[in-house]
Amino acid sequence: MATAAARPPVAPAAGSESLPAAPGLAINGGTPVSRTPVPFMQTALAQADIDAAVAVLKSGMLRAWKKCEELEARMAPLSGARHAMTCANGTCALQLAYEPLFERGDDVLVPAWTYIATVSMVVARGGNPVFVDALPDTMQIDMADAARKITARTRAIAATHLYGCPVDIDAVQALAARHGLRVIYDAAQAHLATYRGKGIGAFGDAVTYSFYATKNLATGEGGMITCNDDALARQIKLLRSHGETDKYLHEQVGYNYRMNDITGAIGCSRLDRLEAETKKRRDAAARYDAIVSAIPGLIAPKTTPGAVSAYHLYIARIDPSRFLCTRDQFCDALRAEGVPTAVHYPRPLTRQPAFSAFVKDGGASCPVSEKLCHQVFALPMHHGLTDEHFATVEAALRKVADAYRA
Numbered sequence: 001m002a003t004a005a006a007r008p009p010v011a012p013a014a015g016s017e018s019l020p021a022a023p024g025l026a027i028n029g030g031t032p033v034s035r036t037p038v039p040f041m042q043t044a045l046a047q048a049d050i051d052a053a054v055a056v057l058k059s060g061m062l063r064a065w066k067k068c069e070e071l072e073a074r075m076a077p078l079s080g081a082r083h084a085m086t087c088a089n090g091t092c093a094l095q096l097a098y099e100p101l102f103e104r105g106d107d108v109l110v111p112a113w114t115y116i117a118t119v120s121m122v123v124a125r126g127g128n129p130v131f132v133d134a135l136p137d138t139m140q141i142d143m144a145d146a147a148r149k150i151t152a153r154t155r156a157i158a159a160t161h162l163y164g165c166p167v168d169i170d171a172v173q174a175l176a177a178r179h180g181l182r183v184i185y186d187a188a189q190a191h192l193a194t195y196r197g198k199g200i201g202a203f204g205d206a207v208t209y210s211f212y213a214t215k216n217l218a219t220g221e222g223g224m225i226t227c228n229d230d231a232l233a234r235q236i237k238l239l240r241s242h243g244e245t246d247k248y249l250h251e252q253v254g255y256n257y258r259m260n261d262i263t264g265a266i267g268c269s270r271l272d273r274l275e276a277e278t279k280k281r282r283d284a285a286a287r288y289d290a291i292v293s294a295i296p297g298l299i300a301p302k303t304t305p306g307a308v309s310a311y312h313l314y315i316a317r318i319d320p321s322r323f324l325c326t327r328d329q330f331c332d333a334l335r336a337e338g339v340p341t342a343v344h345y346p347r348p349l350t351r352q353p354a355f356s357a358f359v360k361d362g363g364a365s366c367p368v369s370e371k372l373c374h375q376v377f378a379l380p381m382h383h384g385l386t387d388e389h390f391a392t393v394e395a396a397l398r399k400v401a402d403a404y405r406a
């Protein structure tokens, strides 16, 4: 078994030791592009959201009830699915989807390049995660690599629609059909994304969502599963609520992973604006694409053919061979100019100590993910970006890129 200590160290970017003096950069005492930072995200509730939550509080009926049902009834058709089931959070959603779809000891193909929950819940279920690399341009799971990593014990694929961009669903479904695999899509970041004109809930065995405080549809904590199979929907509902089929009659063992109606009310209220806000995210991404692609050494993200992203995050990359700085130094300089950024993610899951028991090669079989972690950075992305914000981002990117270019 490979241990964290035995793995090769993370190499610094070439040239990082020879950072130019660049006195004009704000990080070195120069004048910043903007003294008011561009807001990185916009999570504030509207008065309507607060009123909706207060109405539930005043009703005294706080448990999962009409507001959760309303959220489910509205989200199912928007997602392109027959059934939608709310739950406590996106991690519970994964657990509820995984439990009926594969068994302990099964191999499950998972992305090396995603948030931990997609994979940690495979482990919690007793599955063996088999890490699959990412595509360099879309950063989504590489299905050619997945095909190479199929074993006699592979029973499922758990693929994340990362950053809001659907994966190559045709390729996932084709591989699944060839090998009789179950498919779970983690759409925690991808509400309202589409693939070949359909909502992403139309594909696979089950799709999971998160309504965490920073997600496109944010209720604080919250989650949902969609599926198209009646029997699976029933099973998930049973697992969600102690296997209860009648009052105090429990058909099977389950959990309490229910949402509550305060959360449901906030979700319904925010859902009123989700389509308009998603359109603004897509418009912002188009503007960023133009800005980023015009700066030598910076790389704009590509979208999977046939997919329309929900742009939970806009992830640009630096080509380390074109700069004398590391990605982190680049981002520090951007922040000083008034443009905050974030890194999703600083390491691939193959380098997470939590998964060391399942990684035999130190991550060597996922070389693209090993590179992405040194290159990616998220630009501010939300529905409230203004012309002035885009101008600040563009000027700051150009200024820092020019100062640090190799």
Ligand SMILES: Cc1ncc(COP(=O)(O)O)c(C=O)c1O
Binding pocket: 089, 090, 091, 092, 114, 115, 117, 118, 160, 186, 188, 189, 209, 210, 211, 212, 221, 222, 223
């Ligand atoms: C891809 C992905 N999967 C799962 C989750 C887990 O969702 P939650 O935080 O609601 O448990 C998240 C949340 O950050 C996520 O980004």
